[in-house]
Amino acid sequence: xxxxxxIATALLLFALLLFATLYRFSSxxxxxxxxxxxxxxxxxxxxxxxxxxxxxxxxxxxxxxxLAHQRHFRGRSLLVALFSSSLVLPTLIVVFGLVTILGNNGxxxxxxxxxxxHSFGSWLYGLSGILIAHVYLNASFASRSLLHSFESIPVEKxxxxxxxxxxxxxxxxxxxxxxxxxxxxxxxxxxxxLCFTSFAIVLILGGSPSYNxxxxxxxxxxxxxxxxxxALKLALIQLSISTLLxxxxxxxxxxxxxxxxxxxxxxxxxxxxxxxxxxxxxxLLAAAFVLPLLAVxxxxxxxxxxxxxxxxxxxxxLITSLIIATVSAILTVLFALMLSDARRTFxxxxxxxxxxxxxxxxxxxxxxxxxxxxxxxLIMGVGxxxxxxxxxxxxxxxxxxxxxxxxxxxxxPFALSVIAPAMQKTARRYDRLSLSLGLTPLxxxxxxxxxxxxxxxxxIFALSFALSLGDLGVIALFGSDEIxxxxxxxxxxxxxxxxxxxAGVALILMLLVLGIFGGIPRFFNKRT
Amino acid sequence: xxxxxxxxxxxxxxxxxxxxxxxxxxxxxEVIGILGESGSGKSTMLDxxxxxxxxxxxxxxxxxxxxxxxxxxxxxxxxxxxxxxxFEHLSVKKNILLGISPNGKSTAETDTRISQILQEMGLxxxxxxxxxxxxGGQQQRVALARALLRKKPVLLLDEPFSGLDRKxxxxxLSLVQTITQRxxxxxxxxxxxxxxxxxxxxxxxxxxxxxxLPSNPDFLQEKA
Numbered sequence: 001x002x003x004x005x006x007i008a009t010a011l012l013l014f015a016l017l018l019f020a021t022l023y024r025f026s027s028x029x030x031x032x033x034x035x036x037x038x039x040x041x042x043x044x045x046x047x048x049x050x051x052x053x054x055x056x057x058x059x060x061x062x063x064x065x066x067l068a069h070q071r072h073f074r075g076r077s078l079l080v081a082l083f084s085s086s087l088v089l090p091t092l093i094v095v096f097g098l099v100t101i102l103g104n105n106g107x108x109x110x111x112x113x114x115x116x117x118h119s120f121g122s123w124l125y126g127l128s129g130i131l132i133a134h135v136y137l138n139a140s141f142a143s144r145s146l147l148h149s150f151e152s153i154p155v156e157k158x159x160x161x162x163x164x165x166x167x168x169x170x171x172x173x174x175x176x177x178x179x180x181x182x183x184x185x186x187x188x189x190x191x192x193x194l195c196f197t198s199f200a201i202v203l204i205l206g207g208s209p210s211y212n213x214x215x216x217x218x219x220x221x222x223x224x225x226x227x228x229x230x231a232l233k234l235a236l237i238q239l240s241i242s243t244l245l246x247x248x249x250x251x252x253x254x255x256x257x258x259x260x261x262x263x264x265x266x267x268x269x270x271x272x273x274x275x276x277x278x279x280x281x282x283x284l285l286a287a288a289f290v291l292p293l294l295a296v297x298x299x300x301x302x303x304x305x306x307x308x309x310x311x312x313x314x315x316x317x318l319i320t321s322l323i324i325a326t327v328s329a330i331l332t333v334l335f336a337l338m339l340s341d342a343r344r345t346f347x348x349x350x351x352x353x354x355x356x357x358x359x360x361x362x363x364x365x366x367x368x369x370x371x372x373x374x375x376x377x378l379i380m381g382v383g384x385x386x387x388x389x390x391x392x393x394x395x396x397x398x399x400x401x402x403x404x405x406x407x408x409x410x411x412x413p414f415a416l417s418v419i420a421p422a423m424q425k426t427a428r429r430y431d432r433l434s435l436s437l438g439l440t441p442l443x444x445x446x447x448x449x450x451x452x453x454x455x456x457x458x459x460i461f462a463l464s465f466a467l468s469l470g471d472l473g474v475i476a477l478f479g480s481d482e483i484x485x486x487x488x489x490x491x492x493x494x495x496x497x498x499x500x501x502x503a504g505v506a507l508i509l510m511l512l513v514l515g516i517f518g519g520i521p522r523f524f525n526k527r528t
Numbered sequence: 529x530x531x532x533x534x535x536x537x538x539x540x541x542x543x544x545x546x547x548x549x550x551x552x553x554x555x556x557x558e559v560i561g562i563l564g565e566s567g568s569g570k571s572t573m574l575d576x577x578x579x580x581x582x583x584x585x586x587x588x589x590x591x592x593x594x595x596x597x598x599x600x601x602x603x604x605x606x607x608x609x610x611x612x613x614x615f616e617h618l619s620v621k622k623n624i625l626l627g628i629s630p631n632g633k634s635t636a637e638t639d640t641r642i643s644q645i646l647q648e649m650g651l652x653x654x655x656x657x658x659x660x661x662x663x664g665g666q667q668q669r670v671a672l673a674r675a676l677l678r679k680k681p682v683l684l685l686d687e688p689f690s691g692l693d694r695k696x697x698x699x700x701l702s703l704v705q706t707i708t709q710r711x712x713x714x715x716x717x718x719x720x721x722x723x724x725x726x727x728x729x730x731x732x733x734x735x736x737x738x739x740x741l742p743s744n745p746d747f748l749q750e751k752a
Contacts, residue, residue, distance in 0.1 A: 429612050436578060437678075438601025443632040451617045 004342025005361065007335055008368035014405070015375050018383035022235050025228070025386050038237065045213040048127060048202075049195040052134035056191050057184060059135060060142025063285050064180075065172065066278035067143070068150035069270055073279075079286055080147070081518075086140035086289070087414065088463060088517045089510075090470025091200040092487050094133055096494070096506045097292025098205075099124065100299050102132070107295065125207030133201040138191045140289060145187050149180040168274045190373075193245055197238070197376035200472040200487075204494070214238045215378050219476055222382060235379045246367075246374040293510070299499075300507025308504045313481070317489035318508075324400070324485065325468040328407035332464035333457055335408060336415035339369050340423040343416075348427055369416045377406035377473035385477055399478035403485070406474040411464035418463075422456045423449070458524020466517040470509060486512075530554040530682055530714040535586030537576055548572055548738035550586075554714040554731075556681075559705060561729030562718040568735040570718035574684045577716070578607045590681065590714075601630070606675040608688035613671035614659040620646070620670050621655045627674035645673045665696035672700070676707060683708065685717040689724075701728050 067080065101107045102124045109119045124132070153176060161175050199215045206212055212220070214234050221231035270278065308314055346362030384402035388395055426449055434444050472487040479488040486509050493502035535550040548569045554560045564570045575581040577588060579600035588595050595603050614623045624642050625634050646652045649669050659667050668688050675683060685704065689697045705728040708715040718735075719725065725732045734741045 430615065432580060432607075432609060433612060433615070435580070435600045436605075436607050437627050438630045439626060440631045443626065443630060447618060447622070447626060447632050448615060 002342045004338035007338050008365040011368040021383050021386050041214050041217050049192050052195040053192045055135045056138035059139035062281050063143040064146035066281040067147050070278050083140040084144050086137050088466035093510045095204050097295045100295035126211050129205030134195050142187045145183050149183040153179045193373045235382050243374040296506050299503035303500050303504025317484045317486045321486040325465045328468040329461045329465040331408045332411040332415050333461050336419045340420040344424050344427045370413045372409040380406050381474035381477040399483045402474045407468035411467050415460040418460050419456050426452045454524050458521040462517050462520035466513045470513050531589045533587045535583045537583045550740045556712040557709045558730045559708050559715045559728050561725030561732040564735030569738045570735045574686050578605050579603050604680050605682045606678050606680040607684040610687045616659050619656050624674045628677050645677050649673045664692050683713045683715040
């Protein structure tokens with residue numbers, strides 16, 4: 001029996017159920033009734049996703065290139081760890097930090113007014129703000145994968161290039177580009193999908209309907225216009241396109257890249273001007289990354305915590321968020337372990353890779369783990385919303401079900417990219433020995449798998465916990481005074497211009513997310 | 529008597545079949561040497577006996593009883609691999625314990641047995657060490673100690689000593705020969721080094737293009 005296959009089937013059936021629900025509630029004439037409004041939404045969604053992807057890749061590439069060649073400056077590992085944290089940084093925090101710096105009353109405008117007497121005015125809201133926020137989050141994500149690819153280039157290749165007298169450009173084009181281009185395409189596919197389905201950033205920084213994406217238009221149709229028919233039409237279009245994109249990109253991608261790997265070092269003494277350029281890039285991008293976080297801290301310090309911490313709504317949001325994040329993280333770890341086990345079962349020759357149909361089953365398992373990219377959380381939320389109309393159960397239960405499902409599916413692709421290679425490695429190394437010794441499943445898990453996997457398990461638990469804690473997706477549909485999470489509470493505070501309280505809550509949320517993301521893996525590492 | 533009779537196994541690479549054919553017999557206390565180049569199918573043969581692979585046809589009998597229907601863990605077989613014979617993160621004691629207690633639980637009886645075998649193998653002082661603290665030869669000695677405690681009548685050696693220096697390798701081979709004779713084991717050793725067979729094999733087969741050729745009379749004559 002392969003439990004992971006059961007989980008994969010359940011996830012795919014779940015997606016099919018959502019699709020069927022959306023289709024049943026829609027009038028069924030989705031494709032024939034695409035009008036100019038929908039075309040406009042689609043055009044802007046694709047346009048911002050394309051631009052965001054290109055810019056993210058450009059900045060991610062120059063940052064990774066610089067970091068790969070400058071390995072010995074103080075604070076480098078902290079900087080790399082900080083860039084990695086962008087993966088779990090709640091989008092709301094990023095938006096909050098960017099508004100504090102670049103908004104109408106932001107630091108930049110204040111500085112400009114003081115120095116020149118002129119303000120840059122309001123330019124953050126619209127395409128520029130969307131691009132800045134997307135690039136902020138995704139360039140750091142790309143830089144991490146690309147840095148790993150740079151660092152995986154065998155030292156011998158660098159030695160050969162050095163002996164042939166390559167310039168920095170020749171080295172990049174003839175040695176490094178060849179090694180990193182597959183990561184570029186796979187990162188591009190992932191970033192495009194993330195930006196295509198981006199919600200919170202567009203919702204807050206979009207500014208006007210002309211900068212709406214499909215996802216935000218769905219939200220507005222459900223939550224503001226109560227136009228379920230239009231929301232369904234958009235949801236089906238979105239679902240069809242993202243499924244197509246996931247299928248197309250699966251020919252390019254090999255997963256999300258390994259998020260947690262060791263690396264080898266590059267040995268090349270750079271010419272002075274190249275070193276200067278690399279330090280310039282690192283300093284500039286590090287400042288651009290750190291400033292919004294500092295802004296959240298600076299703003300948050302002034303908040304009245306005695307008032308915030310005693311607000312019943314805050315306490316309820318915090319408790320709900322922590323409970324949901326804990327359950328989501330536990331489920332993500334369990335699902336990731338079972339799906340990874342099923343994947344290795346269908347891939348390894350010692351197991352079932354030679355059995356008929358194993359390739360297809362392996363693909364099915366892999367696809368089920370990446371469902372989130374095809375079925376964005378908001379679409380999932382709409383599906384749950386419709387199901388709640390059909391079956392009699394308290395809305396609270398549907399909301400919790402929707403949020404939990406969205407969180408688990410959102411974390412799974414990242415969790416799988418960490419745990420699946422680690423599980424493959426233990427299986428390749430110890431499968432035959434464990435089988436020949438006839439270890440019981442429990443003994444095998446306790447003595448063979450767990451010692452090797454506990455660090456990765458800690459990492460994916462923390463990752464999933466942090467992602468769930470900061471997500472503003474499905475909760476935007478179900479959020480109310482009765483059902484509220486910390487990001488939803490923060491969004492409400494921002495929307496009602498209670499900026500001091502919002503700054504305090506933003507700081508609490510950021511510290512919680514970063515603390516958990518940095519702290520939990522240490523605890524697991526200590527136990528290994 | 530271990531009797532491998534007409535085993536056929538077909539391996540496919542890009543739909544091209546590569547058939548393997550094996551037949552051999554091994555008496556108690558006998559070391560059978562299988563010589564062959566890399567990729568000739570030597571290890572495949574051991575995998576078939578151990579149960580990692582299923583043959584298309586043929587039978588394997590031990591004292592008249594078929595072992596092919598048995599799952600890997602219940603086969604009367606112990607195998608030593610080329611590498612990864614020990615769990616690197618577990619102590620010598622735990623590594624041996626997992627060979628005799630599949631749930632990993634120790635008792636006074638298992639502790640005594642482990643101490644005795646380690647003493648016999650000259651490894652007593654290493655009982656709590658991790659494999660990484662031992663030399664290559666000592667590591668394979670631990671694996672051999674575990675194999676002995678498992679008391680399985682068939683011992684399969686998949687070039688476990690190929691990575692050792694010559695002196696240690698010869699010592700290990702000699703140990704295998706002693707153990708095989710003392711415990712009346714059926715030992716099948718695959719190797720690409722003729723010297724290994726010359727030293728301890730009672731009979732030698734050659735694996736060529738997936739077919740096990742009968743023992744070479746010249747080789748035996750030379751050995752005699």
